[in-house]
Amino acid sequence: xxxxxxxxxxxxxxxxxxxxxxxxxxxxxxxxxxxxxxxxxxxxxxxxxxxxxxxxxxxxxxxxxxxxxxxxxxxxxxxxxxxxxxxxxxxxxxxxxxxxxxxxxxxxxxxxxxxxxxxxxxxxxxxxxxxxxxxxxxxxxxxxxxxxxxxxxxxxxxxxxxxxxxxxxxxxxxxxxxxxxxxxxxxxxxxxxxxxxxxxxxxxxxxxxxxxxxxxxxxxxxxxxxxxxxxxxxxxxxxxxxxxxxxxxxxxxxxxxxxxxxxxxxxxxxxxxxxxxxxxxxxxx
Numbered sequence: 006x007x008x009x010x011x012x013x014x015x016x017x018x019x020x021x022x023x024x025x026x027x028x029x030x031x032x033x034x035x036x037x038x039x040x041x042x043x044x045x046x047x048x049x050x051x052x053x054x055x056x057x058x059x060x061x062x063x064x065x066x067x068x069x070x071x072x073x074x075x076x077x078x079x080x081x082x083x084x085x086x087x088x089x090x091x092x093x094x095x096x097x098x099x100x101x102x103x104x105x106x107x108x109x110x111x112x113x114x115x116x117x118x119x120x121x122x123x124x125x126x127x128x129x130x131x132x133x134x135x136x137x138x139x140x141x142x143x144x145x146x147x148x149x150x151x152x153x154x155x156x157x158x159x160x161x162x163x164x165x166x167x168x169x170x171x172x173x174x175x176x177x178x179x180x181x182x183x184x185x186x187x188x189x190x191x192x193x194x195x196x197x198x199x200x201x202x203x204x205x206x207x208x209x210x211x212x213x214x215x216x217x218x219x220x221x222x223x224x225x226x227x228x229x230x231x232x233x234x235x236x237x238x239x240x241x242x243x244x245x246x247x248x249x250x251x252x253x254x255x256x257x258x259x260x261x262x263x264x265x266x267x268x269x270x271x272x273x274x275x276x277x278x279x280x281x282x283x284x285x286x287x288x289x290x
Contacts, residue, residue: 009157014106016154023066023159027168040065041176044185049173050198052208052257059159059169059260063152071148074099075135078128098131100138100147107150109143161221163263163280167248170261171278174254177203198257205257210245214259218245227281228269244270249278 030037040062041049049058078098104111117134118126138144159165180203200206224234224243233243246265249255252275263280265273273279 009153011154011157012106012150013154014103014151016151016158019063019067019070019151019155020158022070023063023155024162024165026066027165027172037172037176041173044180044183046173046176047180047195047199049256049258050177050195050205052198052205053211053214053259055213057156057260058173058256058258059166060152060156062169063155063159064148067148067151067155071100072135075131078131098134100135103151104143104147107147109147109150111143111147112138112141160217160260163227163248164282166260167278167280170249170256170258173256173258174249177205177254177256204254205251207251208257210257210262214262215243215245217259218262218264219243222264223285225264225285226266226269227263228265228273230283230285231266231269233264233266242267246270246273248280250275252276253278 026037039045049061075098098114101111101113114131114134117137118130121130123130183203198206198208225232231241233241235241244265244267245262247255247257248261248263251257255261255278
């Protein structure tokens, strides 16, 4: 059994930002068109990757936020090297605290400044330090570790997952009839996953996806709450359903799968898309 060592260092902050980006991208400095536009969405169609589409999106947003935070760092006054005590500081910038919490080796800002030839600390040095930091392996290790924590929180929120996959499906639907997308879909790496109308082909759902969704949804139909564990009735069979159907340009991604009973899955059909926001209470009041 694997575990995630949750650090909870700004985890909910990043989760809230990502949820806000999905709900209202215009309120954030994120241009989704630059990620998914011009058939860029076709980079995300490989079915059921362990590093899901949500993982990739979280990492992109966190990387963007790190840069934004560094570009806005301010100092009240210029600090003269000759009047500054380096020995009393472990780290000085926000990102370094995350490195320390996750136990990832990194070049600290103070080490970088000590090695530089600059005598006076100025705000531009934060950006220069950041530009060097992103070249180091530890930078992306921290983003990956932090994204796993954020994913763990967001994966429990089916309403968010529906909205997230609606954005993906909207961009994929734009590829239908697009000459570039048609030519792109003829490549050997894509033609096995993509139909001529740019809808994704149905593939078998891997056991690890079923297991993740089953435990997230606690072995019950997300629509009617029917127990699907087999402990109460052998007649109740679990159905793994696309939240956004493939007919509506849904994706074969772990974030787009929910647990339904046979009856609710038949009622939903392939052209309706909705998920329940009801969750079983952990305790009785």
